[in-house]
Each structure stands twice: as structure tokens, then as C-alpha cells.
Amino acid sequence: MSNDTVLTVRFHESVIALDAPPQIHPGLGATVAGVIGSSGLTEGREVAVLLGHEIVGTSHSGPEGDFRLDFRVAEDAVGGEALVKAVVLADDSGKSAPFESSARVEVTRVEPVVEVTASRMAVIPSLSHSLLSQVVSGQFEGLVTVSVDVYSSLPLGTVQMSAVSGERQVLWTQDDVHSEVQVPVEGHIWEMGRRLLFVTADADEPWHSPSVATAQLTIVNLFVPCVVLVFLGVILGLGVLIGRRLRTASAEAVLARLAVVDSAAPDVVVDTFAGMPFDSDGGPRLLLARLYFQAVGVLQKTLGVMLRREMTLREYLSDVRQRLGAEPQVFGKLTTIAEDAVYGAT
Known part of the structure; x- marks a missing residue:
């Protein structure tokens, strides 16, 4: 009778202390290191x-x-979280068991840093030979100088650049950190205010992703104030024209009323009272004064030319002449007669 013996073969257990970088980048190198721990064979x-x-x-x-x-x-x-795994194969000669260990890493693409400096103001329309066509089309165009600096924490070579503010896009290739470019800024005929300028950097390396930066512009539209000035000029011109016509009509009306009031009076007074003495009790002197001040009342109401206390009759006549823009012959005769009546010898 034979006795069977059961044998249990045990492999030496193995462990791995794994060290992997937290981030790795497509197209670039990475390093994974570790240490195998085992009661069996570890070398080789x-x-x-x-x-x-x-x-x-x-x-x-x-x-x-x-x-x-x-x-x-x-x-x-593919960007995102990934698993790095180290697998130690079994070693039959060393009776060491297989083992594996893993670590999580992030697969990332880095955006280049883009710094944009642009003029704060963009003036439209541009004063060029195309100004007339801009006015006709209703679309104005100006230019703004943009300074762009591009750099990265990873190796950076040629960068494909673009800038746009509106519909027209400017493309260029940037090999150095710094570059300057003229970017057209288009606007509607009435457009004013603020607008964003977008600059995009697209590096050739697989470990980079496109990056976008912005700058704020203030659109200064010279056409709008010009239109406003022309409009105000037209309104002012119409106002001056209407004012002149009203003053002419007013002057004609005043002259007509003066003719009615005193057309006969001065001549009658001259003919009737010429050579007559002016007594202190009134008489012809008072009549002439009343005729004169009646005419002054008409002028004050119609022309607004006021007779002030400190004024002489001749000074008042000068103001009336200046306001009418013509020689008031009837009132001039009446003024001469009134001066004789008021200032003449008794």
C-alpha cells in the first residue's frame, strides 16, 4: 500500500514601489521608475x-x-486621466510570483501663454484713397498695431498666429517670442464704443494646444461727429436765414407803422410850427415830444430797442439804425425835430 504525499509549491511574493510623473505630454518623453521587493529573486x-x-x-x-x-x-x-502600470513577470527559476502596480497620471497639452498689447483706440474711417468707397458702402476700416508675446513652459517652435476684430482675419507665422502686426478693424458707419480683439496661437508641437488671448479696443468713429457738425451747421444756417427774414419783415412793418404814425406829423409840424416860439407851458414843444415818444413806444414794442434814461435821442436813433440795418428816414426827421423841441432854446 502506497502513501501519497501532497506538496504545496509556494512562489515568493513580490511588490513594486512605483514612481510615475503626475503629468505627461503627448510627443514628449516620460520616465517611470520603481523598486521590486520580494523574498525571492529581485535582480534581473x-x-x-x-x-x-x-x-x-x-x-x-x-x-x-x-x-x-x-x-x-x-x-x-488622448488627453485626460490615464493609468500607468508596471507588470513584473513570474520567474520560475527564482520561484518568484508575478506582480503589478499602477499609478494615475494626467495626459495634458499645454496652452502657450499669449500676451497681447494693442492701442486702446482704433480710429475709423482710415483717411486714405478708399474713404469715398467706405462712405458709399457704409463699412469703415481702420488699422490698429498689435504687439504679441508668446512663450511656453515646454519647448516652443513655430507658432501659427491669427488676429481678428470683426470679419477680416490676419494670419502670420511667429518664430520668435515677440512680434508686431497691423490688424484691420472694420465697423459700421454709425458704430462707436468698445470691441474685443482676439489673438489665437496654434503651436506646431503635439504637446501644445491652441491658445486665445483678447484685448479691448475703443472704436473712435470720426464720421459721426462730422455728420453732427454738418447737421448743426445746417440748422444754424436755417436759423440765421429765418432770423434775417423775420428781422427784415419786422423792420418793414416798423417803418410802415412809423409812416402811419408820423408820416404827416413831422412835415406838418415843421410847416405849422416853424418859426413859432416854444413857450414853457407846452404848446408845440409838448406836441412834438408826444409825437416822438409815441414813435419810441412803437419801436420798443416791435424791435425791442429800449430808450434808457441815460441815452440821448441821437444815441437812441443810432441803436434803431443798427437794429434795422437801414436808415429810418421818417424817425430820423422826427428825432431831429424832437431834439430841437427838447434841447432847443425856449
Whole structure:
């Protein structure tokens, strides 16, 4: 009778202390390192490194169980969180069991830093040979100088640049950190106020993503104040024309009323009272004064020319002449007669 003996074969357990970078970038290199710990064999163990489900390389552990693998991330790697895994294969000769360890990393593309400096004001329309066509089309155009600085924490080469404020886009290639470009700014015939200028940087490297920066512009439309000035000029001209016509009509009306009031009176007074003495009790002197001040009352109501206390009759005649813009012959005769009546010898 035979006795069967059951044997249990145990492999030495293995562990991995894995060190992976927190961020990796498509198209750039990355390094994964670690140390294998085992009660069995640790030197010369084969280690496979996977990014997601794809093996990116293999390495072998050193005398202390340490390993290191440098690999390049695929250019088309999908951005976001990914899993880096180190797998230690079984070693039958060393009776060491297989083991794996993983770490989470972030696959990222970096946006280049874009700094934009632009003139605060954009003046439209541009004073050029196309000004007439701009006015006819109702679309004005001006130019603004834009300074752009582009840099990155990762290697940066040629950058495809674009700038736009409105519908027209300007494209250029930037190889250095700094560049300056003239950007057209279009606007409607009545447009004024603030507008954003957009500058986009699209680097050629797979580890970069497009970056957009903005600058604020103030649109100064010279056409609007010109139109306002022309409009005010037309209104002022019409006002002056209407005022002249009203003053002419008023002057004609005043002359007509004066003719009715005293057309006969001065001549009659001259003919009737010429050579007659002016007595202190009134008589012809008082009649002439009344005729004169009646005419003054008409002028004050119609022309607004006031006879002030400090004025002489001749000074008042000068003001009436200036307001009428013509020689008031009838009132001039009456003034001469009134001066004789008021200031003459008794």
C-alpha cells in the first residue's frame, strides 16, 4: 500500500514601489521608475510598463530590484486621466510570483501663454484713397498695431498666429517670442464704443494646444461727429436765414407803422410850427415830444430797442439804425425835430 504525499509549491511574493510623473505630454518623453521587493529573486526581473492598455516599453531590475524606463508618449494620446502600470513577470527559476502596480497620471497639452498689447483706440474711417468707397458702402476700416508675446513652459517652435476684430482675419507665422502686426478693424458707419480683439496661437508641437488671448479696443468713429457738425451747421444756417427774414419783415412793418404814425406829423409840424416860439407851458414843444415818444413806444414794442434814461435821442436813433440795418428816414426827421423841441432854446 502506497502513501501519497501532497506538496504545496509556494512562489515568493513580490511588490513594486512605483514612481510615475503626475503629468505627461503627448510627443514628449516620460520616465517611470520603481523598486521590486520580494523574498525571492529581485535582480534581473523583467518589468513591462503599460500606458492604458498599450505596452510602452520593458526594463530589467538591477541588483537592488530597482528599474527605470524612459519612453515617449504617443503624439495622438488622448488627453485626460490615464493609468500607468508596471507588470513584473513570474520567474520560475527564482520561484518568484508575478506582480503589478499602477499609478494615475494626467495626459495634458499645454496652452502657450499669449500676451497681447494693442492701442486702446482704433480710429475709423482710415483717411486714405478708399474713404469715398467706405462712405458709399457704409463699412469703415481702420488699422490698429498689435504687439504679441508668446512663450511656453515646454519647448516652443513655430507658432501659427491669427488676429481678428470683426470679419477680416490676419494670419502670420511667429518664430520668435515677440512680434508686431497691423490688424484691420472694420465697423459700421454709425458704430462707436468698445470691441474685443482676439489673438489665437496654434503651436506646431503635439504637446501644445491652441491658445486665445483678447484685448479691448475703443472704436473712435470720426464720421459721426462730422455728420453732427454738418447737421448743426445746417440748422444754424436755417436759423440765421429765418432770423434775417423775420428781422427784415419786422423792420418793414416798423417803418410802415412809423409812416402811419408820423408820416404827416413831422412835415406838418415843421410847416405849422416853424418859426413859432416854444413857450414853457407846452404848446408845440409838448406836441412834438408826444409825437416822438409815441414813435419810441412803437419801436420798443416791435424791435425791442429800449430808450434808457441815460441815452440821448441821437444815441437812441443810432441803436434803431443798427437794429434795422437801414436808415429810418421818417424817425430820423422826427428825432431831429424832437431834439430841437427838447434841447432847443425856449
